[in-house]
Amino acid sequence: MNGxxxxxxxxxxxxxxxxxxxxxxxxxxxxxxxLKTSSRFRLQQIAVRSLEKAENEVPKELLVTDVxxxxxxxxxxISVTDQAITEVSARIPYGNHLVVHTSGTSDMxxxxxxxxxGVLYPLQTFSKGKEINFDTVPFCLEAQxxxxxxxxxxxxxxxxxxxxxxxxxxxRSLHVSAVFVSNFAxxxxxxxxxxxxEHSVPFEILLPLxxxxxxxxxxxxxxxxxxxxxxxxxxxxxRAHEHFLTNKTYxxxxxxxxxxxxxx
Amino acid sequence: MNGxxxxxxxxxxxxxxxxxxxxxxxxxxxxxxxLKTSSRFRLQQIAVRSLEKAENEVPKELLVTDVxxxxxxxxxxISVTDQAITEVSARIPYGNHLVVHTSGTSDMxxxxxxxxxGVLYPLQTFSKGKEINFDTVPFCLEAQxxxxxxxxxxxxxxxxxxxxxxxxxxxRSLHVSAVFVSNFAxxxxxxxxxxxxEHSVPFEILLPLxxxxxxxxxxxxxxxxxxxxxxxxxxxxxRAHEHFLTNKTYxxxxxxxxxxxxxx
Numbered sequence: 383m384n385g386x387x388x389x390x391x392x393x394x395x396x397x398x399x400x401x402x403x404x405x406x407x408x409x410x411x412x413x414x415x416x417l418k419t420s421s422r423f424r425l426q427q428i429a430v431r432s433l434e435k436a437e438n439e440v441p442k443e444l445l446v447t448d449v450x451x452x453x454x455x456x457x458x459x460i461s462v463t464d465q466a467i468t469e470v471s472a473r474i475p476y477g478n479h480l481v482v483h484t485s486g487t488s489d490m491x492x493x494x495x496x497x498x499x500g501v502l503y504p505l506q507t508f509s510k511g512k513e514i515n516f517d518t519v520p521f522c523l524e525a526q527x528x529x530x531x532x533x534x535x536x537x538x539x540x541x542x543x544x545x546x547x548x549x550x551x552x553x554r555s556l557h558v559s560a561v562f563v564s565n566f567a568x569x570x571x572x573x574x575x576x577x578x579x580e581h582s583v584p585f586e587i588l589l590p591l592x593x594x595x596x597x598x599x600x601x602x603x604x605x606x607x608x609x610x611x612x613x614x615x616x617x618x619x620x621r622a623h624e625h626f627l628t629n630k631t632y633x634x635x636x637x638x639x640x641x642x643x644x645x646x
Numbered sequence: 647m648n649g650x651x652x653x654x655x656x657x658x659x660x661x662x663x664x665x666x667x668x669x670x671x672x673x674x675x676x677x678x679x680x681l682k683t684s685s686r687f688r689l690q691q692i693a694v695r696s697l698e699k700a701e702n703e704v705p706k707e708l709l710v711t712d713v714x715x716x717x718x719x720x721x722x723x724i725s726v727t728d729q730a731i732t733e734v735s736a737r738i739p740y741g742n743h744l745v746v747h748t749s750g751t752s753d754m755x756x757x758x759x760x761x762x763x764g765v766l767y768p769l770q771t772f773s774k775g776k777e778i779n780f781d782t783v784p785f786c787l788e789a790q791x792x793x794x795x796x797x798x799x800x801x802x803x804x805x806x807x808x809x810x811x812x813x814x815x816x817x818r819s820l821h822v823s824a825v826f827v828s829n830f831a832x833x834x835x836x837x838x839x840x841x842x843x844e845h846s847v848p849f850e851i852l853l854p855l856x857x858x859x860x861x862x863x864x865x866x867x868x869x870x871x872x873x874x875x876x877x878x879x880x881x882x883x884x885r886a887h888e889h890f891l892t893n894k895t896y897x898x899x900x901x902x903x904x905x906x907x908x909x910x
Contacts, residue, residue, distance in 0.1 A: 408873060465882050487875075487883045505851060507859050507873045511866050518854045546851060555845035556852070558887050559838035562896075563852050564859040565874030566903045567831040572868040572910060574823035581819035587769060587810060588820070588827050589864055590782045595771050595828040596860035600853055602775050604836040609672060609771045610829030611751075618729050619751045623822050631906050632826075638902055639830045642895050646836060 408508035486557025500525035522548035672772035750821025764789035786812035
């Protein structure tokens with residue numbers, strides 16, 4: 383029988399938990415991709431506003447254009463803008479199922495009361511142009527009912543090694559922190575690349591520095607890791623840089639962050 | 647003879663080029679460490695202001711406390727604050743040797759005329775608490791004379807795979823960019839960690855996000871990589887975050903960078 387043993391569950395999709403996703407933005411797109419290889423969860427349907435772009439990204443047969451057309455699923459994941467969460471959750475045609483949002487900012491409570499509520503917040507920066515290794519993505523979970531929290535844990539653990547129970551309050555502070563360490567850090571990269579472009583220096587020279595700066599805070603606190611003219615109170619260099627910067631906004635940012643570094 | 651062949655040069659230190667380092671700050675310290683294993687360059691002397699700390703960091707016999715006590719070396723590397731470079735270079739007791747500084751901001755010309763001038767600028771963030779893999783550190787080189795530039799290239803190539811000829815003008819713009827992408831990005835990490843501390847959330851949860859954000863700009867431009875409420879013009883979240891931030895400086899930084907992201 384060796385080599386011919388097929389587990390009863392092998393082609394039995396019946397035993398798998400089903401997932402619906404509403405919204406195919408950066409988060410929905412990558413969650414859909416992450417679920418592709420799951421042996422315990424099956425992506426059942428994805429609700430999108432328009433088929434046009436979505437058809438190039440996921441199999442057509444999964445797509446519906448109306449939230450109302452969704453069939454009941456064990457977990458429904460809403461990954462739309464914060465403003466739309468309440469309204470979208472109210473349009474779900476079934477009740478008493480687990481419905482979660484993926485927002486860092488919004489309370490669990492903003493979900494419609496017709497379903498059981500939860501949050502599945504993947505703390506990562508998602509862009510459609512780059513694959514994500516879900517293995518290290520921290521998932522922040524919250525649910526009204528213990529059994530639902532357990533189900534979310536099973537889902538998150540099937541995607542990642544890093545799963546946390548996080549309250550709405552804690553999630554809010556994590557999200558603000560994430561804006562600083564990711565969105566704002568990335569904008570510092572944008573300014574750096576603009577300066578390079580303006581002076582015909584390849585931005586690539588800065589990549590090892592960018593990576594080392596990020597890597598360092600895994601070894602020491604960011605406060606200990608701080609280097610550069612601001613923390614050295616190197617006034618001569620600070621004045622030279624301010625003089626160098628002709629863009630008014632960049633100059634303002636330079637002055638404000640320098641001051642903030644010096645006051646830590 | 648197998649196993650008994652020793653190259654003539656094996657214990658012949660005579661053939662090695664000699665290096666003096668002036669200053670044992672973050673850059674001098676790591677350059678000294680990087681030179682340790684070189685087979686072509688030998689660290690001859692290190693001039694420091696006080697022996698006390700330096701004796702714990704490098705072998706005592708390499709140390710002198712007076713620049714005037716340095717013996718002539720093939721390359722003298724000045725890694726002191728920008729303000730002190732001119733004065734320190736004038737105190738070197740020998741003439742017509744290659745003397746370089748490691749500054750991102752200062753012109754090559756600020757070095758004293760008594761020696762041949764050059765620049766060896768390692769574009770990386772150095773802290774004494776973390777080892778550096780020099781292999782990927784970009785070295786930006788400049789020299790008055792072609793033979794000296796060639797010698798600097800040999801030195802830099804013995805430490806790193808990434809060596810560039812960069813003019814003083816280009817180096818200045820690289821340094822300003824480096825302040826944004828490294829010093830200022832790191833300060834964003836500091837603010838994130840302060841917010842986490844204040845709300846009893848472990849900063850570690852943010853490390854995968856920090857690494858992915860840095861990694862991403864190796865695959866797409868920082869402008870394309872931008873995510874978050876600012877670039878989405880998600881006014882509800884932006885207002886919620888501003889309301890959340892009680893620290894006046896953090897709030898100001900939040901508003902200024904958000905505005906800058908939206909105007910890119």
